[in-house]
Amino acid sequence: MPSAPEPTTFKNEPPKQKDFRNPGLRGVRTTTLFRAVNPELFIKPNRPVMAFGLITLSLCVAYIGYLHAAQENKKDLYEAVDSEGRSYMRRKTSKWD
Known part of the structure; x- marks a missing residue:
């Protein structure tokens, strides 16, 4: 068969x-x-370019944080003039303190 x-x-x-x-x-x-x-x-992926970008971005964020902190510190200061005509920086105070 x-x-x-x-x-x-x-x-x-x-x-x-x-x-x-x-x-x-x-x-x-x-x-x-x-x-x-x-x-x-x-x-x-290119590791050196990624590292450069990460460092650059981190520095930019740190700089913006520094500017924000510096502005916060200046917020409570104003330029005052004494009776003799000299100007100096003075912290804002409340009349209630």
Whole structure:
């Protein structure tokens, strides 16, 4: 009796190495417009640039905090003039104190 041909089955082949070369969205086919609008999805991370940006942003936030603290300290001071005509800085006081 002739043997029936074996049914074709899909063999589980290991994924090709080229599939792992572009992980994430870098391996997906997209339009040039999408890549131009979203470059952070396709550019490899650059540690020196990230470190520079983090330090710069931290210094900017610290400077704004310093300016805020300096303004708060100046808020309670005003320039007073004594009877001899000399001006000096004096803290505001309440008549109730």
